[in-house]
Amino acid sequence: MVNFYNRFILGPARIMRPLFAMISAKSKILAWTEEVNAEFTASKNALDNATLLVHPRSNILTELTVDASATAIGGILVHSVEGQWRPLAFFSHHLHPLKFKYSVFDRNLLALYLAIRHFRYFLEGRLFTDNKPLTHAFAMAKDPCQGLKIAAFNIQRFGQSKVDNHVTLDILIQKHIEQALNLVLSQILQRYDLITVEEVMDADNSAVTDLVKELNLSTKLKYNYIISDYLGRSSYREKYAFLYREDILKPQEWYHYDDGCEQCGTDTFMREPFIVHFHSLTTIVKDFVLAAIHTSPSYAVREVNALYDVWNDARKHFNTENILILGDYNAACHYVTESDWPKIRLRQYKKFHWLIADEVDTTVSINTHCAYDRFVVSTEGLLDTVVPGSVKAFNFQKAFDLPYQTVKGVSDHYPIELELKDDPKLPDTYYKPERYIGISGGISGGPCSCEGVDMSSCAGRCGAYSHSFPCSCTTSCSKHDDCCHDYKDHC
Template structure:
């Protein structure tokens, strides 16, 4: 590790400051007990995640559930101005390979009012997701929109085209069930490169329906490696009300390699993906409290 990285991780009292409500999705490659026991990796993770009011953490690979408990403990130790909690999906995947999606959120700022785990066949299609999406409904008096739904999904690379289309059905089901149009899809959708042939985009309803706004563009790079440049990780917002609550041009990957002064090798110890993030406008109440 470089001297700069070590210094950043030991001076954990220095935190990122935000004056907006930030939502992010972060595929922390194979996050389990080994990474949770690595103090330098965990130090970086808490700095990254403490920037966000809600983080959709992906690729949690720990059957005992201890890794995410360590992450929450370290977040709460690091950021005394908030209290972090979590909402976990079931363990997802076919065969022996299993992973979880976990919403990590500041429970003093936002609350969970409902949630749903999508299972095989829930999208009304004979071919199901490899790993079903996980959805939660949130309420916060600190955001301009106040009530909204987040759907986090880690798409199977080989089934990315099909699963993106299935997500369209998932969104419609939740909008009908929860009587809201304010839906955001986020996560590692593998929505780029060889996984989505150019001629496939026109047939993906989640892309062609004008009510859905893709906030992370096709030319963005959400990968850590210098040898790749792909927008695998996305944030997609449904409806004009939700779009209007988004801070313009705030949706982007967070390049923690640059922010933490890391080498590529050091960054890849954390993940091979960058988080994608977006800011929501604050409510009048939150603006008065700044």
């Protein structure tokens, strides 16, 4: 009876899901559980409270609104009657488990397609969807649903102020806010299954937690995050965060790269990489490692060169070459010039592949054209598992017709993205979400000895600075007349 009257009922696929699951099971015995009984009662109530539908008329405006949850999609066909929208019919469809892993964009696009096909005999008016990115899908030449979507995004100085800024938050996760930008669902972060965020300046992680909560609310999925220690040599410090879909991804192990003794000034990186091993249920390669980096512009050549040591350390630590080094390398324009590339092992060794080309612009500014943000993989690692044509910088200003100043308020970088090939075989189970949001990545560094270190020299100490040091090896030391005597020889 529910099937017969389903066009009068809002969301019958969601209501009937446990009942269909029960009768489609291979067992000949029907297990009448409390959940099944509750949904049976809900089905009867839905029939009792069936919506009064209007009769179709060809001379008034007709619209179709679609939406998608994690497990079902639906649409409502409506008429404009005396200035009010009145329902003509409802459409609902339960998703196959293979489609549970689809991104919000993909599920809404599927909802739009199936709803149009279902109501094609009615649709003679205009089409409405609350997901603006779908309007760009009609111009896409390839199927967007090809793999696990990974991104690296330097959200410039990300902290509580950006979460509290409704316009910025709306763009980041596409939460609908009246009288702001009137954008809904699926803009930047919702495009991805796994996002590396750099330049997080959030002492208690509350901003990242709030961001993930809003992301979960908007997508109807379950995201979580793992976050690094505060990293830096001075009062200016940053964190790395990995936001990931909990149903298909799980962090297995992680660590901060040990680049030397910060107390002595012999460490290599201003912000040492944070490295996480993930297990994926849906990709061909089940285990892979992400190493997040945000280099110091002043020492970009030295730090990008040292990323080879990071790759080698992660390879030994996790016994794999399935490593992706991603983030803001600052490896372009005047920070890393053509004459610098021969000094960089990660560029000179033929086994490494820079997936974001030098001519790509990953910056928002109209005054720059620089490929600061990069992906690097190895031939024996993830190279063959990357979906061809999926690597790019996502220009969200152009994609969503945003004013330049609004985009600058979000970040001075565009996210870079790629996809890892899906496993055609469905996983037997999916991960259950954690009861809490946020995983601490632990503490970086540790006790170290400065014995034998010449604190009056810059040899091996470029970038070293502390009030306790007799002299400095920073790029600004000449302005303060406190450079070590051999600063120019080494730094």
